[in-house]
Amino acid sequence: MSGKERIARRIALELRDGFYVNLGIGLPTMITAFVPAGMDVTFQSENGMLGVGPAPAAGAADPDLINAGKQPVTELPGCSYFGSEESFAMIRGGHMDMSVLGAMQVDEAGNLANWTIPGKMVKGMGGAMDLVAGARRVIVAMEHQTKEGASRILKACTLPLTGTHVVHDIVTELCWIRVSAEGLVLTEVAEGLTPQEVQARTEAKLIVSPEVRTMAMVGA
Amino acid sequence: MSGKERIARRIALELRDGFYVNLGIGLPTMITAFVPAGMDVTFQSENGMLGVGPAPAAGAADPDLINAGKQPVTELPGCSYFGSEESFAMIRGGHMDMSVLGAMQVDEAGNLANWTIPGKMVKGMGGAMDLVAGARRVIVAMEHQTKEGASRILKACTLPLTGTHVVHDIVTELCWIRVSAEGLVLTEVAEGLTPQEVQARTEAKLIVSPEVRTMAMVGA
Amino acid sequence: MNKVVLSADAAVADIASGATVMLGGFGLCGIPETLIAALVRLGVQGLHTISNNMGVDGFGMGLMLEAGMIASHVGSYVGENRRLETMVLQGQLDLTLIPQGTLAERIRAGGAGIPAFYVPTGLGTVVAEGKETRQIGERMYVLEHALHADVALVKAWKGDRLGNLVYRKTARNFNPAMATAADLTIAEVEELVEPGELDPDQIVTPGIYVDRVVVGAAYRKPIEAEFIRSGGAA
Amino acid sequence: MNKVVLSADAAVADIASGATVMLGGFGLCGIPETLIAALVRLGVQGLHTISNNMGVDGFGMGLMLEAGMIASHVGSYVGENRRLETMVLQGQLDLTLIPQGTLAERIRAGGAGIPAFYVPTGLGTVVAEGKETRQIGERMYVLEHALHADVALVKAWKGDRLGNLVYRKTARNFNPAMATAADLTIAEVEELVEPGELDPDQIVTPGIYVDRVVVGAAYRKPIEAEFIRSGGAA
Numbered sequence: 001m002s003g004k005e006r007i008a009r010r011i012a013l014e015l016r017d018g019f020y021v022n023l024g025i026g027l028p029t030m031i032t033a034f035v036p037a038g039m040d041v042t043f044q045s046e047n048g049m050l051g052v053g054p055a056p057a058a059g060a061a062d063p064d065l066i067n068a069g070k071q072p073v074t075e076l077p078g079c080s081y082f083g084s085e086e087s088f089a090m091i092r093g094g095h096m097d098m099s100v101l102g103a104m105q106v107d108e109a110g111n112l113a114n115w116t117i118p119g120k121m122v123k124g125m126g127g128a129m130d131l132v133a134g135a136r137r138v139i140v141a142m143e144h145q146t147k148e149g150a151s152r153i154l155k156a157c158t159l160p161l162t163g164t165h166v167v168h169d170i171v172t173e174l175c176w177i178r179v180s181a182e183g184l185v186l187t188e189v190a191e192g193l194t195p196q197e198v199q200a201r202t203e204a205k206l207i208v209s210p211e212v213r214t215m216a217m218v219g220a
Numbered sequence: 221m222s223g224k225e226r227i228a229r230r231i232a233l234e235l236r237d238g239f240y241v242n243l244g245i246g247l248p249t250m251i252t253a254f255v256p257a258g259m260d261v262t263f264q265s266e267n268g269m270l271g272v273g274p275a276p277a278a279g280a281a282d283p284d285l286i287n288a289g290k291q292p293v294t295e296l297p298g299c300s301y302f303g304s305e306e307s308f309a310m311i312r313g314g315h316m317d318m319s320v321l322g323a324m325q326v327d328e329a330g331n332l333a334n335w336t337i338p339g340k341m342v343k344g345m346g347g348a349m350d351l352v353a354g355a356r357r358v359i360v361a362m363e364h365q366t367k368e369g370a371s372r373i374l375k376a377c378t379l380p381l382t383g384t385h386v387v388h389d390i391v392t393e394l395c396w397i398r399v400s401a402e403g404l405v406l407t408e409v410a411e412g413l414t415p416q417e418v419q420a421r422t423e424a425k426l427i428v429s430p431e432v433r434t435m436a437m438v439g440a
Numbered sequence: 441m442n443k444v445v446l447s448a449d450a451a452v453a454d455i456a457s458g459a460t461v462m463l464g465g466f467g468l469c470g471i472p473e474t475l476i477a478a479l480v481r482l483g484v485q486g487l488h489t490i491s492n493n494m495g496v497d498g499f500g501m502g503l504m505l506e507a508g509m510i511a512s513h514v515g516s517y518v519g520e521n522r523r524l525e526t527m528v529l530q531g532q533l534d535l536t537l538i539p540q541g542t543l544a545e546r547i548r549a550g551g552a553g554i555p556a557f558y559v560p561t562g563l564g565t566v567v568a569e570g571k572e573t574r575q576i577g578e579r580m581y582v583l584e585h586a587l588h589a590d591v592a593l594v595k596a597w598k599g600d601r602l603g604n605l606v607y608r609k610t611a612r613n614f615n616p617a618m619a620t621a622a623d624l625t626i627a628e629v630e631e632l633v634e635p636g637e638l639d640p641d642q643i644v645t646p647g648i649y650v651d652r653v654v655v656g657a658a659y660r661k662p663i664e665a666e667f668i669r670s671g672g673a674a
Numbered sequence: 675m676n677k678v679v680l681s682a683d684a685a686v687a688d689i690a691s692g693a694t695v696m697l698g699g700f701g702l703c704g705i706p707e708t709l710i711a712a713l714v715r716l717g718v719q720g721l722h723t724i725s726n727n728m729g730v731d732g733f734g735m736g737l738m739l740e741a742g743m744i745a746s747h748v749g750s751y752v753g754e755n756r757r758l759e760t761m762v763l764q765g766q767l768d769l770t771l772i773p774q775g776t777l778a779e780r781i782r783a784g785g786a787g788i789p790a791f792y793v794p795t796g797l798g799t800v801v802a803e804g805k806e807t808r809q810i811g812e813r814m815y816v817l818e819h820a821l822h823a824d825v826a827l828v829k830a831w832k833g834d835r836l837g838n839l840v841y842r843k844t845a846r847n848f849n850p851a852m853a854t855a856a857d858l859t860i861a862e863v864e865e866l867v868e869p870g871e872l873d874p875d876q877i878v879t880p881g882i883y884v885d886r887v888v889v890g891a892a893y894r895k896p897i898e899a900e901f902i903r904s905g906g907a908a
Contacts, residue, residue: 018441020648040441042602042648046774047700047844050646063703063895064831064845070701070898078602078635080643081843083878084700084726085782085851088775092553092795093620095648111798122762122771124751129801130775133794134553164798238675240882260675262836262882266540267466267610270880283469283661284597284611290467290664298836298869300877301609303644304466304492305548305617308541312561312787313854315882331564342528342537344517349567350541353560354787384564545788554779555810557791576789576819585810608875641842642876 003173006190007141009034009217011100011171014139015041022046022091022131024101025069028141031100034218044096046127048087051079068127088127092134099135101128103142103170105157108204110167110179112140113159125162132163144172144201151203153177153184174198176215183207188215223393226410227361229254229437231320231391234359235261242266242311242351244321245289247361251320254438264316266347268307271299288347308347312354319355321348323362323390325377328424330387330399332360333379345382352383364392364421371423373397373404394418396435403427408435442601443653444632448478451626451654455591457484458511462547462587462618463491463501464594467664470611471500472595474628474656479593480504486511490547490589492540492614496520499662505533514587516540520664539567542584544617549586551620551649556585592622595656596645599629600636603650604643612644619649628656676835677887678866682712685860685888689825691718692745696781696821696852697725697735698828701898704845705734706829708862708890713827714738720745724781724823726774726848730754733896739767748821750774754898773801776818778851784822785854785883793818826856829890830879833863834870837884838877846878853883862890 001009004027012034015021022044023029032054035041043052045067052067053074061072082090090096105113112132115125132138145151153170170177175198176188186206189198195208221229224247232254235241242264243249252274255261263272265287272287273294281292302310310316325333332352335345352358365371373390390397395418396408406426409418415428445451452475455461461479465471480503487509494515495501504510505523512534518524527533538546539561549557558581562568572583594615596605605627607615619625627650679685686709689695695713699705714737721743728749729735738744739757746768752758761767772780773795783791792815796802806817828849830839839861841849853859861884 042441044648045844047703048847049844050648051640061897061900062843063897064843066701066703066844066897070703072897075640075843078600078604078647079640080604080638080646081640081841081846082643082646083841083846083850084774084778084848088778089548089552089620090646090648092775092779092793093551094553095551095620122769123753124749124771125773125801126751127774129773129796129799133797134775161799163796262675264882265610267469268613269610270882271874281663281666282609283663284609286467286469286610286663290469292663292665295609295874298834298838298881299874300838300872300880301607301612301874302877302880303607303612303616304540304544304614308544309782309786309854310880310882312541312545312559313785314787315785315854342535343519344515344537345539345567346517347540349539349562349565353563354541381565383562545786549791552779554791554793555813555815557783557788559788579789581789606875612875639876641840641846642873 003143004030006173006217007171009219010176010215011139011141012036012218013216015039019097020044020095021098022096022135026102028100028102029069036218046087046091048082048084049079051076088130091130094134094136096135098137098139099131100139100141101131103140103152105152105154105159106140106167106170107154107157108183110165111157112162112167113157114162116160118160128162132166137168138166139169139171140167141171144174151201153202153204155204174201177206185209186212188213190215223363224250226393226437227391229439230396230435231359231361232256232438233436235259239317240264240315241318242316242355246322248320248322256438266307266311268302268304269299271296308350311350314354314356316355318357318359319351320359320361321351323360323372325372325374325379326360326387326390327374327377328403330385331377332382332387333377334382336380338380348382352386357388358386359389359391360387361391364394371421373422373424375424394421397426405429406432408433410435443603443650444601445652445654448474448628448654449481451475451652452478452482455479455482455484458486459590460488460490462589462592462622463489464613464615464618466492466610466613468495468500468662470595470613470615472593472628473659474654475593475626476500476503480507485509488512490514490587492516492543494518494521494524496664497523514538516543544614546584546587547617547621550588551617554586556583558582559584587621589622590624592618592625594619594625594627596627596629598631598633598638599627599653600633600638601653602635603627603647603653604638605629605645605650606638606642607644616645619645625650626652626654628654630656630659677837677884678835679886679888682708682862682888683715685709685886686712686716689713689716689718692720693824694722694724696823696826696856697723698847698849698852700726700844700847702729702734702896704829704847704849706827706862707893708888709827709860710734710737714741719743722746724748724821726750726777728752728755728758730898731757748772750777778848780818780821781851781855783820785851788820790817790819792816821855823856824858826852826859828853828859828861830861830863832865832867832872833861833887834867834872835887836869837861837881837887838872839863839879839884840872840876841878850879853879859884860886860888862888864890864893
């Protein structure tokens with residue numbers, strides 16, 4: 001099982017029946033595969049759809065039916081479409097139970113950077129700033145370190161921010177971290193790792209929860 | 221022909237093909253009867269409809285289909301329904317070519333009072349304040365004087381205002397008055413009247429237009 | 441997921457005295473008749489209501505007024521309530537009248553995460569008294585704040601158990617905006633349909649905004665002008 | 675009333691160089707393909723465009739970029755345009771990136787007579803730099819201003835000669851909001867229907883917002899991910 005899959009399976013445990021959830025492009029989208037059986041979770045796509053279904057069969061893609069990653073998707077019964085102004089009214093108005101996004105950096109204050117690297121080309125923030133400002137719970141899902149081995153969980157983000165004080169939880173292949181007023185609280189570590197080993201790969205200071213335990217996940 | 225009908229027939233002359241128009245309750249509603257033949261004018265009702273048709277036949281009223289005066293109406297082909305937030309976005313956003321409202325008082329600055337008399341019961345302004353703030357052209361349609369013979373066209377309104385500097389034109393059974401930066405310009409007087417006779421029944425100072433002429437009207 | 445509650449009484453049972461309640465409808469058109477009746481039976485007190493109108497004597501929110509349940513009201517027009525007139529003049533009810541479009545937009549803002557916005561409406565009138573005004577571009581505007589409620593009671597035509605709603609003709613009015621602007625939104629529908637029966641392109645209120653769905657029954661739907669003319673005996 | 679213009683070229687003929695133009699669509703989904711092609715043929719220069727994305731190299735607004743027609747752009751994501759990258763780095767195009775929801779709301783506000791409003795989005799980021807912030811209730815917000823355009827080019831599914839429009843699935847996106855926010859709104863539709871054929875309860879864009887209707891033809895509708903993968907040779 002890849003690290004990304006472990007992250008997706010762990011976040012799936014946070015889903016609850018009746019939740020409305022927006023998933024960012026990439027890793028977060030993998031969560032759809034791990035919704036527990038019998039649980040009703042409705043996925044929103046910020047380009048204007050509630051009730052997003054899985055990718056269509058080969059050759060069955062409808063160009064008028066895409067997700068926010070511009071990939072073809074399908075309809076689930078009871079889905080609905082709306083304009084961008086309504087979609088973001090929904091997001092900004094606090095109607096999404098959960099938003100899961102990727103990140104480049106997160107820091108001890110719950111600040112998030114996930115949209116640009118100065119000097120490189122600016123692609124744009126898309127809906128990320130709206131999602132972190134509006135969702136009831138913002139979970140960052142990302143690999144713990146960069147490909148070069150640098151920590152992505154920092155004392156203070158160095159990249160331009162997507163939002164300040166917006167992240168509630170950080171999930172990586174190594175651990176679960178809850179963002180609190182006191183700082184980053186390490187609540188779960190991946191099987192076979194110690195809190196000290198996680199801290200060693202993390203620039204930010206981690207407060208080890210007295211109840212720290214092994215990361216669980218859906219279907220594992 | 222009643223004075224009210226003369227007012228409605230005169231305002232109907234201001235309609236243009238393709239216009240979208242909101243008509244206030246009462247006298248303004250009479251204008252629908254005098255749309256020139258072959259001219260396409262779309263009437264809006266601020267409770268959420270474009271393309272309002274005439275009253276239904278007796279017994280054919282649909283309680284889900286009423287106008288802003290809470291009277292049953294009918295659909296015209298190509299009509300549409302929308303929520304109140306959209307209806308007033310349309311009004312406030314400057315999309316109505318013309319709004320015709322009744323008034324209790326209008327003054328030399330184009331101020332309008334048409335919603336309350338202090339000391340008597342307050343019924344509420346409904347959509348009147350939105351309409352005068354948003355329409356491209358606001359025409360006040362009213363009888364020139366109160367039943368007691370007092371002028372309704374004043375130097376300065378004494379009743380609580382509906383809007384300030386919002387009226388473009390005032391039409392009564394006696395005359396047409398254009399509101400300008402210089403004051404109230406008398407441009408038309410009813411047949412058989414002189415500008416001096418109109419001024420005598422008007423508290424506000426009227427600037428007689430050099431091109432003042434006899435009031436015309438549709439179908440008369 | 442099933443948001444259908446079997447009775448209107450059960451649907452409103454946890455509404456508390458003192459709650460702020462939005463009620464959809466324009467005049468007597470598109471009002472939540474069934475939920476209003478249940479709320480009157482529930483007998484809560486001191487409600488703060490937000491609704492464009494306030495029914496008429498003998499119907500709609502008029503029944504709530506008669507039950508003495510309403511402590512304050514925000515709306516745009518209350519012309520046809522003799523009882524309301526008496527209560528306001530006797531200081532039994534705190535009435536705030538605001539322009540209809542500003543009311544609608546403040547409700548939309550409450551659902552859309554916009555705490556305040558500027559409008560030209562009401563500038564220089566009593567509506568703007570005590571409010572911030574400012575020049576933007578060449579014109580002056582008034583600052584207005586969002587409205588949010590504990591509970592919204594809305595009336596739709598058809599709905600499904602996921603809470604998706606569509607409305608019929610001018611009975612739509614304030615219902616979709618209010619559905620977005622409360623902590624708890626209860627919708628009554630004339631007809632319950634299966635998920636997927638409503639065309640996804642045509643859904644006006646997506647289910648995310650709706651917490652409970654009740655099937656209404658025995659709609660009277662009086663036409664206000666006629667109802668008043670007949671003395672409420674329709 | 676007949677708003678149908680027989681050719682896209684005729685529909686765009688009076689758009690001037692230097693105009694501010696909104697273009698509907700999200701990625702390559704729901705973009706006004708026919709009107710973009712006509713605009714490229716018209717050959718105007720120095721346009722100020724507002725659109726969530728900017729097409730891709732070889733399709734959609736990418737064709738306008740390649741024609742050198744665009745002086746500035748406001749959008750939220752422009753990730754797939756190599757030509758755009760070059761132009762911005764060489765100072766040939768002024769690019770402003772703003773959050774997608776703020777973009778949508780600023781456009782809605784432009785159509786709704788709301789000159790400015792507060793949002794939580796972007797607080798503490800570069801997006802809020804130079805903008806007023808203020809506390810409302812317990813939270814800080816950023817003041818954002820309405821966007822309005824000279825021309826909006828939108829794409830609908832079906833429309834009638836009165837300008838009433840409906841959209842299909844996620845091809846709706848920015849189109850309805852933009853239709854409200856320009857002095858001149860031109861809509862291209864896949865299918866022209868008779869007035870009355872669209873259910874009045876289901877019309878998304880009422881005709882009041884639309885000045886001209888063009889029937890589009892030969893839609894390519896590439897799916898962006900696949901289009902890019904195939905090098906634009908779809």
